[in-house]
Amino acid sequence: xxxxxxxxxxxxxxxxxxxxxxxxxxxxxxxxxxxxxxxxxxxxxxxxxxxxxxxxxxxxxxxxxxxxxxxxxxxxxxxxxxxxxxxxxxxxxxxxxxxxxxxxxxxxxxxxxxxxxxxxxxxxxxxxxxxxxxxxxxxxxxxxxxxxxxxxxxxxxxxxxxxxxxxxxxxxxxxxxxxxxxxxxxxxxxxxxxxxxxxxxxxxxxxxxxxxxxxxxxxxxxxxxxxxxxxxxxxxxxxxxxxxxxxxxxxxxxxxxxxxxxxxxxxxxxxxxxxxxxxxxxxxxxxxxxxxxxxxxxxxxxxxxxxxxxxxxxxxxxxxxxxxxxxxxxxxxxxxxxxxxxxxxxxxxxxxxxxxxxxxxxxxxxxxxxxxxxxxxxxxxxxxxxxxxxxxxxxxxxxxxxxxxxxxxxxxxxxxxxxxxxxxxxxxxxxxxxxxxxxxxxxxxxxxxx
Amino acid sequence: xxxxxxxxxxxxxxxxxxxxxxxxxxxxxxxxxxxxxxxxxxxxxxxxxxxxxxxxxxxxxxxxxxxxxxxxxxxxxxxxxxxxxxxxxxxxxxxxxxxxxxxxxxxxxxxxxxxxxxxxxxxxxxxxxxxxxxxxxxxxxxxxxxxxxxxxxxxxxxxxxxxxxxxxxxxxxxxxxxxxxxxxxxxxxxxxxxxxxxxxxxxxxxxxxxxxxxxxxxxxxxxxxxxxxxxxxxxxxxxxxxxxxxxxxxxxxxxxxxxxxxxxxxxxxxxxxxxxxxxxxxxxxxxxxxxxxxxxxxxxxxxxxxxxxxxxxxxxxxxxxxxxxxxxxxxxxxxxxxxxxxxxxxxxxxxxxxxxxxxxxxxxxxxxxxxxxxxxxxxxxxxxxxxxxxxxxxxxxxxxxxxxxxxxxxxxxxxxxxxxxxxxxxxxxxxxxxxxxxxxxxxxxxxxxxxxxxxxxxxxxxxxxxxxxxxxxxxxxxxxxxxxxxxxxx
Numbered sequence: 001x002x003x004x005x006x007x008x009x010x011x012x013x014x015x016x017x018x019x020x021x022x023x024x025x026x027x028x029x030x031x032x033x034x035x036x037x038x039x040x041x042x043x044x045x046x047x048x049x050x051x052x053x054x055x056x057x058x059x060x061x062x063x064x065x066x067x068x069x070x071x072x073x074x075x076x077x078x079x080x081x082x083x084x085x086x087x088x089x090x091x092x093x094x095x096x097x098x099x100x101x102x103x104x105x106x107x108x109x110x111x112x113x114x115x116x117x118x119x120x121x122x123x124x125x126x127x128x129x130x131x132x133x134x135x136x137x138x139x140x141x142x143x144x145x146x147x148x149x150x151x152x153x154x155x156x157x158x159x160x161x162x163x164x165x166x167x168x169x170x171x172x173x174x175x176x177x178x179x180x181x182x183x184x185x186x187x188x189x190x191x192x193x194x195x196x197x198x199x200x201x202x203x204x205x206x207x208x209x210x211x212x213x214x215x216x217x218x219x220x221x222x223x224x225x226x227x228x229x230x231x232x233x234x235x236x237x238x239x240x241x242x243x244x245x246x247x248x249x250x251x252x253x254x255x256x257x258x259x260x261x262x263x264x265x266x267x268x269x270x271x272x273x274x275x276x277x278x279x280x281x282x283x284x285x286x287x288x289x290x291x292x293x294x295x296x297x298x299x300x301x302x303x304x305x306x307x308x309x310x311x312x313x314x315x316x317x318x319x320x321x322x323x324x325x326x327x328x329x330x331x332x333x334x335x336x337x338x339x340x341x342x343x344x345x346x347x348x349x350x351x352x353x354x355x356x357x358x359x360x361x362x363x364x365x366x367x368x369x370x371x372x373x374x375x376x377x378x379x380x381x382x383x384x385x386x387x388x389x390x391x392x393x394x395x396x397x398x399x400x401x402x403x404x405x406x407x408x409x410x411x412x413x414x415x416x417x418x419x420x421x422x423x424x425x426x427x428x429x430x431x432x433x434x435x436x437x438x439x440x441x442x443x444x445x446x447x448x449x450x
Numbered sequence: 451x452x453x454x455x456x457x458x459x460x461x462x463x464x465x466x467x468x469x470x471x472x473x474x475x476x477x478x479x480x481x482x483x484x485x486x487x488x489x490x491x492x493x494x495x496x497x498x499x500x501x502x503x504x505x506x507x508x509x510x511x512x513x514x515x516x517x518x519x520x521x522x523x524x525x526x527x528x529x530x531x532x533x534x535x536x537x538x539x540x541x542x543x544x545x546x547x548x549x550x551x552x553x554x555x556x557x558x559x560x561x562x563x564x565x566x567x568x569x570x571x572x573x574x575x576x577x578x579x580x581x582x583x584x585x586x587x588x589x590x591x592x593x594x595x596x597x598x599x600x601x602x603x604x605x606x607x608x609x610x611x612x613x614x615x616x617x618x619x620x621x622x623x624x625x626x627x628x629x630x631x632x633x634x635x636x637x638x639x640x641x642x643x644x645x646x647x648x649x650x651x652x653x654x655x656x657x658x659x660x661x662x663x664x665x666x667x668x669x670x671x672x673x674x675x676x677x678x679x680x681x682x683x684x685x686x687x688x689x690x691x692x693x694x695x696x697x698x699x700x701x702x703x704x705x706x707x708x709x710x711x712x713x714x715x716x717x718x719x720x721x722x723x724x725x726x727x728x729x730x731x732x733x734x735x736x737x738x739x740x741x742x743x744x745x746x747x748x749x750x751x752x753x754x755x756x757x758x759x760x761x762x763x764x765x766x767x768x769x770x771x772x773x774x775x776x777x778x779x780x781x782x783x784x785x786x787x788x789x790x791x792x793x794x795x796x797x798x799x800x801x802x803x804x805x806x807x808x809x810x811x812x813x814x815x816x817x818x819x820x821x822x823x824x825x826x827x828x829x830x831x832x833x834x835x836x837x838x839x840x841x842x843x844x845x846x847x848x849x850x851x852x853x854x855x856x857x858x859x860x861x862x863x864x865x866x867x868x869x870x871x872x873x874x875x876x877x878x879x880x881x882x883x884x885x886x887x888x889x890x891x892x893x894x895x896x897x898x899x900x901x902x903x904x905x906x907x908x909x910x911x912x913x914x915x916x917x918x919x920x921x922x923x924x925x926x927x928x929x930x931x932x933x934x935x936x937x938x939x940x
Contacts, residue, residue: 042915044914054815057519059520060811074498075496076501077498105497111496150722178723182721369881374938377850449859
């Protein structure tokens with residue numbers, strides 16, 4: 001799977017198709033199958049003090065084979081070597097192992113196989129990113145700054161096929177540099193450049209913006225006492241709140257078992273502000289339009305409309321268990337959240353805030369009371385104290401504890417006209433292809449506890 | 451595929467054929483097999499099996515360090531990765547954050563194996579039947595709206611070879627049982643679990659690890675506790691004493707001792723993501739981290755504990771070391787590589803063997819492994835008896851802390867008031883918050899070995915790119931004075 005400079009990903013699609021083509025011979029007669037793939041070929045360069053801390057490359061491709069015999073099924077994931085004969089052997093071994101396991105298993109009444117021969121192809125590759133060259137750009141442009149960050153660059157690929165003729169393929173080239181500029185005493189600002197290609201100019205502009213924002217720390221830090229304050233949540237802060245809702249909030253299964261943080265909304269016992277419209281809109285992001293079982297994901301799924309629950313994200317399994325209509329997402333997780341814009345010009349945000357806190361980023365959110373969607377977390381990076389609409393001082397980190405039903409309900413004063421597309425740079429396993437498109441939000445009252 | 455003798459010979463043969471002008475290289479091959487079985491509300495979920503084998507080539511050359519990870523274990527594949535790693539080392543040498551050198555233990559020879567690793571586990575159907583039994587036992591009441599029982603295990607073999615002649619083979623089996631029950635009535639939901647919803651009863655071993663978790667026979671008890679919580683009053687909002695049981699102490703140790711002591715964090719590597727630390731280099735040897743009762747060890751030697759090993763991922767032999775002794779901070783969680791970097795800045799510390807990677811796909815960084823509170827002398831009954839007004843908490847469900855590891859907040863599944871030396875009312879949604887420094891100095895009693903449990907978490911996340919590693923936390927129950935506790939909204 002090592003990338004070449006011509007068209008690196010064509011070889012992997014061909015490799016995948018060879019494996020798919022071999023499956024009917026590997027599997028015993030009468031067995032169904034699904035083969036899904038996830039892969040990346042990534043340069044990772046980690047920076048500290050604007051110098052290189054760790055730099056390297058990863059080639060990783062995994063396929064998951066699911067064998068189906070009536071209502072019995074099991075799955076096996078394998079890491080591919082990139083050598084077709086070795087990988088065909090791996091697939092043969094997996095088929096044999098699963099084939100021997102299936103007769104011993106109980107039947108699964110909730111198995112749903114995609115019998116529609118859906119196909120899709122999305123290939124958005126640009127010129128292959130040159131990791132070492134980008135690293136040199138960063139070192140050069142950031143010289144003299146205390147910059148910390150991670151460069152992730154290279155293609156991300158996924159595919160799926162099954163015995164009914166489903167065939168999906170998705171690949172996207174992505175370059176993201178997530179970074180922060182620091183001064184002494186944990187005073188820092190955060191920024192990111194992300195896209196299909198690297199642009200040194202774009203990074204230079206982002207660096208200039210971060211430098212300018214960092215200048216707020218020329219002023220003494222202000223300690224803000226616990227209490228209730230007016231707040232402006234910048235898009236990155238909004239994204240953190242929306243991400244926490246993703247912990248089962250939109251999942252049909254979590255809603256059916258009364259564990260969703262949005263349960264009161266789902267059950268009609270609570271309502272958000274009428275201007276709050278949240279959608280999972282795949283057209284705005286990088287994510288594939290199919291799940292790992294080959295179901296086509298709903299391209300646009302309204303989750304909350306005018307502050308009321310609209311739709312859950314429903315896997316085929318949950319659909320079978322509860323009699324719902326599936327939305328093609330086996331993980332019941334949104335991939336491209338979009339929050340509708342409002343009327344407040346971002347340039348007017350501090351003036352509209354008046355006296356209060358301007359929160360650029362939040363950190364380490366978790367539920368303190370899931371049933372009431374109450375969230376705790378910290379402010380981080382540039383948190384500003386604002387008086388009469390003018391930023392006065394940076395603030396020490398504070399802990400908040402507030403319910404989403406309040407923040408996005410009665411306390412929501414306005415959403416900004418401008419929105420920011422935020423690329424998820426998390427990469428605990430494979431690099432994420434999630435995105436969030438969100439405005440900032442003016443909040444009348446938010447509780448800070450420590 | 452597991453590293454059989456023939457595969458280790460293949461790796462060894464391929465390594466001998468590698469060509470490089472680098473000052474130092476290492477080859478770390480990791481092969482793992484993961485199995486997940488589960489039953490949810492009476493229905494067996496489809497088994498999931500994972501097989502993952504690959505190699506990380508790391509090069510140190512001219513003061514730079516670079517890596518390349520590949521699943522192609524042929525000589526050609528490994529050579530390509532080695533060349534790429536060297537290219538990164540050379541490219542970064544002139545712009546490196548430090549001058550890197552070969553690991554100090556670049557020629558180690560040794561082995562490690564989890565206890566009972568060669569003991570076969572029962573077949574999948576037998577284990578599914580076991581889970582089905584516990585799941586069915588939890589179906590005790592119409593108010594039980596969801597229940598699940600699961601068993602996951604991972605068999606991992608890691609082979610470390612270097613250009614300096616190291617040969618280290620370590621074999622692990624990690625076992626993760628879990629059971630979780632949700633009750634709902636009158637608009638209220640409560641979930642209760644066996645050791646936490648994130649597999650707190652995780653250990654190395656075989657059948658004995660499953661037995662030690664208490665999974666067998668737990669279904670009915672966990673369901674009853676969920677129902678009890680459903681109708682329990684809300685935890686009061688008050689300052690009182692806090693008696694944290696081991697399955698909450700796990701997260702307290704993890705977030706407000708473990709992460710702040712990671713040396714690479716203190717050196718600033720994590721400032722863009724996981725954060726930094728309130729701990730500074732000058733504190734080691736003198737800073738009062740906690741009361742005299744606090745003794746915290748880095749202990750890779752307890753065989754059954756989740757993150758025990760004989761060598762870290764840079765080949766350093768692993769030994770037990772006290773990080774905090776009688777409340778005084780002694781040493782960080784810093785690997786030999788970080789110790790070398792710290793020395794270049796004038797900061798001398800003793801390393802522990804904690805350079806760990808999430809797998810072959812990631813390079814090692816400073817991590818927790820087994821981080822334990824050493825037992826004290828107080829029985830649980832004695833700690834309860836001395837408490838006039840307090841809260842006993844079990845089983846973490848929520849965790850949050852600031853980026854310097856100071857202002858924290860935790861939530862638990864289960865709370866029970868202590869009044870005038872006796873356990874009284876069960877309360878739901880117990881939460882507490884505080885600051886790390888003050889909190890550990892309020893440690894008033896440490897449980898004796900009768901309260902000690904060997905727990906951990908499979909999901910410690912950190913690093914750029916992100917890495918999830920398994921860690922162990924063995925701890926007694928602990929009593930803290932004057933803690934702010936609170937409950938749910940209503």
